[in-house]
Amino acid sequence: MTLPLDLLMFAALIGAILLGYPVSFSIAGVASIFALLGWLTGSFDLSLLGALGQRIFGLLTNDVLIAIPLFVFMGVVLEKSRIAEDLLETMGRLFGRVRGGLGVSVILVGALLAASTGIVGATVVAMGMIALPTMLRNGYNPKLASGVVCTSGTLGQIIPPSTLLIILSDVMSNAYQQAQFAQGKFTIETISVGQIFAAALMPGLLLVGIYILYMLMRAWLIPTDAPAMSESVVKPTAREIFLAVVPPVLLIVAVLGAILGGVATPGEAASVGAVGALLMAGVRMKASPTLMMAGGASLLLLAVLAGLFPVRIQRSDAGLFEWSMAFLFATLTFIGGMALFVSLKRTFTNSILKPTLSSTMVVTAMIFATILTASIFSLVFVGLGGEERITEILKSMPGGPTGALIFCMAIIFVLGFFLDFVEITVILLPLIAPALILMGHDPMWLAVLIAINLQTSFLTPPFGFSLFYLRGAAPKEITTGHIYLGVVPFIVLQIVGVSLIWLVPKVATWLPGIVY
Template sequence: MEWMPLVLFVAVCLVLMLGFPVAFSLAGTSLIIAGFGYLAGSFDGAFLSALPNRIFGILSNQILIAVPLFVFMGIMLEKSRIAERLLHNMALLFGPLRGGLGISVILVGMLMAASTGIIGATVVTMGLISLPAMLKNGYSPSLAAGNICATGTLGQIIPPSTALILLGDVLSNAYQQAQLSMGIFSPDTVSVADLFVGALIPGLLLVVSYMLYMGFTAWLKPQAAPAMVDRPELDMKFAKQLLAGLIPPLALMLAVLGSILTGIATPTEAAAVGAAGATILALIYGQLSLPRLKEVMDGTLKVTSMIFMIFIGAAVFSLVFRGFGGDEQVQALFEAMPGGKIGAMLVVMLVIFLLGFILDFIEITFVVVPIVAPILLAMGIDPIWLGIMIAINLQTSFLTPPFGFALFYLRGVAPKELPTSAIYRGVIPFIAIQVGMLVLLSFIPELATWLPDKIYG
C-alpha cells in the first residue's frame, strides 16, 4: 500500500492538532497504524525490533545531556530575575536615544533566547518585563509587540540554542545515513559545534538588522520610539551599577559559547559551565533560595522529560514510517521533482514553514527532518547550511500570522488594551527581515559555512 506512509504522516499531524501530548501522539498513532498495516500485510514488523537499540542510543547520547543543562541555565536566569536586571541596565544605557529601549530589548532578548532556547519562555518573559516599559515610554503598540515577538524567536538561531543542539543530533544521524546510501564509509559527521559556529554570522546579522530597523523607525517616526523620559545621571555611580548588571551575565554567555568555539569544551561540558555559572550569578545577586532552586529543578525536569519522551515517540514514528517504505517514496519523489536539489529544497522549506503553524520545533525536528534530511544531504546539500536554513525557516514560521506560536504567547501576557491586530501588524517588518535572510543565505551559503570551515577546517 503505497499510500500508507502518507496516511501515517497525516494521521500524526491530525492527532497533534487535536491537542494530545506530542510524545504519545507520535508513538501511539504510529503503533496503531503499524498494527493495521501488519494485519494487512503491508508493514514489516522487523523494523520495530530496532526500537530498544534506538531508545538506548537516545538515553546514552552524551550530546543530548547538554539539553537539561542548558534548560536549567535558562530557567535559572529567568527565575532569578537576572534578565530583568539586565534589561533595566541596558535600558539605562541606551534609553537616552530614540529607539534605545527597543534596542535594549533586542540585545537582552537575544541573550535570553540563546540561554533558554525555548520560544515560549523567552516571549513570555520579555513580554512581562519589557512590554509595559515600552508602552509606558510611549512606544507604538505594534512596534513594541513586533519587537518582542521577533526577539523571542531568536532562540532558534542564536547559539548556544537548544534547537540547534537537537538539529545537530538529527543532522548527524542523517549525514551518516546519506553517506551509507552513497556507499561511503567515513567517520566524518556533523557536530553541534559546527551548527553553533555556522549560526553565528546569520544570527548576528538578524540581530543587527532588527536594531537597524528599530533605529530607522525611530528616525522616521520619532513618536513611535521616543527616548526614555527618566534619564539617569551619567556618573561613576551609574557606571558601576551598569557594569555590575551587564558584565556577569555577558561573561557567562561568552564563557559558554567561547569554550565551545575554541574547542576547550564540548557543548555538554559548556552547558555544565553555564548551569553552574547561572546558579552562582543567582547566589551573587541574592536571588538563590531553596524554594527557587526547587522551582528551577522542577521546571528543568518537566521540560527535559517532555523532550526525551518526544525523542522516543519520534523514534517509533521513524521506524514505522520506514517500515512502510516511506523513506524510499520520499526519495523517489525528490529525485523526480523538477529543479533537482533546488526544487526539493524549496518544497521542504515550504512544508516546514507550514508545519511550523501547528507543530513546535521539537516535533518538526524529530518528525520531518529525519525523513527529508538524508535525501537532501545525499543530493549534495551542505548539512550545516541545511541546519541553519531550517532553523531560520522555523523562526519565521513561528512569527507569521495568524498561527505563529510567538504571537499566541505574547497575546497571553499582553494587556487587553493591546489589540491582536497590533501584534500582527508589528511582526510584518520582522518577517520581511527573516525572509530576506533566508534569500541571502540561499544565494550566499558561505554565510553559514565559511566560519565552520575556517575554524574546523
C-alpha cells in the same frame, strides 16, 4: 484510488496534534495504529519494531542530548533569579534616549538572553512583563512593540547555545552519515554540536543586525512609532552597566568558548553554564560576592590545571609535585563547593531552586518524550516505504537540488504554522535531510537555513508559541490583533535573513571552516 498508508500516516499525525491531544502520545499512537494497519494489509513487517529497544537505548546514552537539561537549567536559573530583568532595565536606560533606542535595547537584550538562556518562553515572558509596558508608556506603536518583543525572544533558537541547535545537530549528523553510506563511503565524517553552533553564530548575529536596522529605519521614517524616552530617565552608571552586562557575557564566553575551542564537550560546557548561573543567582540572592567570585575562579582554575597536570596519587611513583598538586586541587574543590553550597542554600530559601528544578524537568521530559516517540514514528514510516517516496518526490521536483530545497523549506514553513519546532525537527527532518545532502547541499549550511525557518515557526499565527507566551504576559491594552499584526514585518525579515544566507553561504560556513 486510495492514498498510500505512509502519506495517510503523516496526515493522521497532523490531525491528531491539531485536535490538541498530547504530542508524544499522538506520535506514538498514530505510529502504533499504522504499524498494525500495515501488518494487516501486508505492507509492513512487524519484526522491524524489534529495533525500538536499540533506538531507545541509543537515545538515552546519546552524549549530545545530555546537554539539553543542563542548558535548560541554566536558562531557568537566570530567569527565576531576575538577572534577565536587571539586564533589560539597564539596557533600556542606556539606549532609551535615542529614537527607537528602547526597541534596540530589547533586541540586544534578547540576543544576550538567547546566548545565556536559550529558552524562548522565559525570554518572551520576561520582556513582555518588563519592556512592553515601558515601551507603551513611552508612546511606542503597540503593534511594533509587540512584534519586537516576540521576535527578540525567539533569538534563543538560532543563537547558540540553543536546544533547537542541539537536537538539530544530532538529526543532521545522522542524516549526513546516512547520505555518506548511500554514496558507498565507509570512512564517514560526522557533524558535531560545536560545528553547528559555529555555523549558527554569524547568521544569528546577522538577524540581530537586520532587526536593529529595521527598528532604526522605522523610527526615522515614522517617529511616532518609536519615540525617544523622556529626559527624566536616568542613564545607568558604568558600574551598573558592568554588573548587569559583564556576568552574562562572561558566562556566554565560557560556555561557547569551551565548545568552539574544543576544550569541552557540549555536556561539560553545559555543566559550566549551569554552575555559573547558580553562582550568579547566589550573588543576586545577597550571597557574599567575594565567595561567589572565589568559587567561580577556583572551579575554573581547577578545570584548567586538571587538564594540564592530571594527578594520580595512587601510583607508587607519586612524588612531592603530585602530592602538592593534589592538595591544591582539593583546596580549589573545597572553595568551589562552598560557593555552590551557599548559592544553593540561598536559592532554596528564596523559593527559586524548587520551581527551577520543576521547570527543568517538565521541559526536558517534553523534549525527550517527543524525540523518543518520533523515533517510533520514523521507524514505522520508513517501514511503510515513506522514505523512498519522499526521495522520489524530491528528485522529481523541477529545478533539481535547488527546487527540492525550496519545496522542503516551504513545507517546513507551512508546518510551522501548526507544529512545534521539536516535532518538525525529529519527525520531518530525518526523512528529508539525507536526500537533500545527497543532492549536494552542504549539511551545516542546510542546518542553519532550517534552524532560521524553524525559528520563524514561533512567530507564525495561529499557533506560534511566542504569540501565546506574549498574550499571557502582555498588559490588557495589547490585543491579540496587535500581536499578530506586529510580527508580520518580522516574519518578512526572517525570510530576508534566510535569503541572504542562501545567496551568501559563507555567512554560515566561514566560522566552522576557521574553527574546525
